Amino acid sequence: MTATGNLERVLRGGHFAVTAECGPPRGADPESVRKKGNCLKDVVDAVNVTDNQTAVVRMSSLAACVVLKEMGFDTVLQMTVRDRNRIALQSDILGASALGIKNVLCLSGDHQSFGDHRGAKNVYDIDSIQLIDTVRGMRDEGKFLSGEEIKGRPDLFIGCVENPFADPFDIRALRLAKKVKAGAQFVQTQCVFNVEKFVQWMEMVRDLGLHEKAFILAGVTPMKSPAMARYMKGSVPGMDVPDDLIERMSAVSKEKYREEGISICVETIERLRAIKGVAGIHIMAIEWEQAVPEIVSKAGLGTRP
Amino acid sequence: MIVADRKPFNEIINMIAPYGRILLIGCNECVTVCxxxxxxxxxxxxxxxxLKRQGDGVPVEVDEKTLERQCDPEYAxxxxxVIADYDAVLSIACGCGVQFIAETYPEKTVLPxxxxxxxGVTEQHGVWSERCQGCGDCVLDRTCGICPVARCAKSIMNGPCGGSHGGLCELKNETPCAWHLIIERLKARGELDRYLDIEKPKDWSASRDAGPRKRVREDIKI
Incomplete structure (x- = not known):
């Protein structure tokens, strides 16, 4: 075992963790990754790098993670099972660990029909829960999925996602239980706008004792405009944006949209922090990483452990 | 059964453009039912x-025939x-039928x-939907008779994903989420505790992934 990553250190130390998402560019220029990284410096405990999110081709998550790592960040490598089979996934897990990446987030990935290569063949050789189990087996048992032995085990803190707002609602905590059983050590949730529903989900999570088995980071997203809020409500799968938030965004003048979006986000974080079992927040400021320092500071989380 | 759609008429017309005598063959099996x-x-x-070729000033002779099955040597x-009398064969059977006619008459142009x-199945008159992908290793015993391989857009074996909404798949509003159906059935049977069982990675070598498949029954071969 090598040194623990910063995110794991913060969470195990009992501190309220702050992570943020960084979407890699649709091009080969590492400077745009560094630019986003500069906004997040000393503001977050780790940076997630998305894996061709919304099935749109971007710089690989692993490459962007390395760029950010060189800047001093602890990074969370997001891995979807949409584009790679078990051979490629295990290979990238070994590669990530070799490059010093400390965290992996296992997810299904948006279906390719949402992206710009709709004619692509999808893979889905294994699913996200099986990927969690695969990484755990590689790390803890030193074995590939085939059962063959690994020479030089990968050392990764294993994360998963869960959407408390998807249906059927009553199995959403059970589904997290399955992920924890498979080996997930932390979870970053879908963006929380409907706090009441998230509270209900957390009750089910606590009833299953999952908050004691895995660190739960609640996802938040600042809205830039009422149009974005409406878009997320109507067109993004699995998103639950209550009408009163859309109305609140619409009630302010255009120049104040972003300010209001940040205020809503900060208030949401304060409410989430008060929920028993929430170990941190994950800020997904979509193409608006510049907003993260202000959100973190206004939420009183500016001093990182 | 195998479910098919007719190709766009213009595609068919372009495909047969070089030919003056065509044998159009149907099949009495699945494609008749659908x-x-x-x-x-x-x-x-x-x-x-x-009519189209007449209108275009390039008349064509089209003879019609429907075989009992195009995928069987006896009927093929x-x-x-008669096949030598035609410039080309246009088959409106499934891909198996088209190929089997083509391999029975390798000298002939056979078009789909x-x-x-x-x-799939006939849900109601005029509505067919997919049920099976022929993965070669059936899991229906563990999924309440609902196939996640064929009916989940991501073939997730431990679903549902985060896009399941109101019982429907995130992709197309009219498609039921297979995992929603599975969970509803588990609940109705009082077997929801089985949901916690983690399905291990599937062995796709029984599927198309191991290459074209063949089944030989020595005991019934002639």
Whole structure:
């Protein structure tokens, strides 16, 4: 075992963790990754790098993670099972660990029909829960999925996602239980706008004792405009944006949209922090990483452990 | 059954453009049931082709025939006495039928008049939907008789994903989420505790992934 990553250190130390998402560019220029990284410096405990999110081709998550790592960040490598089979996934897990990446987030990935290569063949050789189990087996048992032995085990803190707002609602905590059983050590949730529903989900999570088995980071997203809020409500799968938030965004003048979006986000974080079992927040400021320092500071989380 | 759609008419017309004598063949099996390649559809397509080519000033002779099965040597060989009379064969059977006619008569141009879609069921008159992908290693015993391989857009074995909403798949509003159906059935049977069982990675070597498949029954071979 090598040194623990910063995110794991913060969470195990009992501190309220702050992570943020960084979407890699649709091009080969590492400077745009560094630019986003500069906004997040000393503001977050780790940076997630998305894996061709919304099935749109971007710089690989692993490459962007390395760029950010060189800047001093602890990074969370997001891995979807949409584009790679078990051979490629295990290979990238070994590669990530070799490059010093400390965290992996296992997810299904948006279906390719949402992206710009709709004619692509999808893979889905294994699913996200099986990927969690695969990484755990590689790390803890030193074995590939085939059962063959690994020479030089990968050392990764294993994360998963869960959407408390998807249906059927009553199995959403059970589904997290399955992920924890498979080996997930932390979870970053879908963006929380409907706090009441998230509270209900957390009750089910606590009833299953999952908050004691895995660190739960609640996802938040600042809205830039009422149009974005409406878009997320109507067109993004699995998103639950209550009408009163859309109305609140619409009630302010255009120049104040972003300010209001940040205020809503900060208030949401304060409410989430008060929920028993929430170990941190994950800020997904979509193409608006510049907003993260202000959100973190206004939420009183500016001093990182 | 195998469900197919007729190819767009213009595609068919372009495909047969070089030919003056065509044998249009249907099949009495699946494509008849899904109303795309039986005797009726052969007659309809033949008339459409004749009219179109007549109108374009390049008349074509189209003869019609529907085989009991295009995927069986016994019936495929029935074309032997007449096939030499034609420039090309247009088959409106599934891809298996088209290929089997083509391999029975390798000297002949055999063209597909339908796009073969899926293995499915008749939900109601005029509505067919997919049920099976022929993965070669059936999991229906563990999924309450609902197949996540064929019916989940991501073939997730431990679903549902985060896009399941109101019982529907995130992709197309009219498609039921297979995992929602599975969970509803588990609940109805009082077996929700089984949901916690983690399904291990599937062995796709029984599926198409291990290459084209073949089944040989030595005991019934002649």
């Amino acid at each position: 109303a795309v390649g039986g005797t009726k559809e052969v007659a309809l397509l033949a008339s459409q082709i004749r 060989q029935a074309l032997a006495p 008049g339908v796009n073969t879609r899926f293995m």
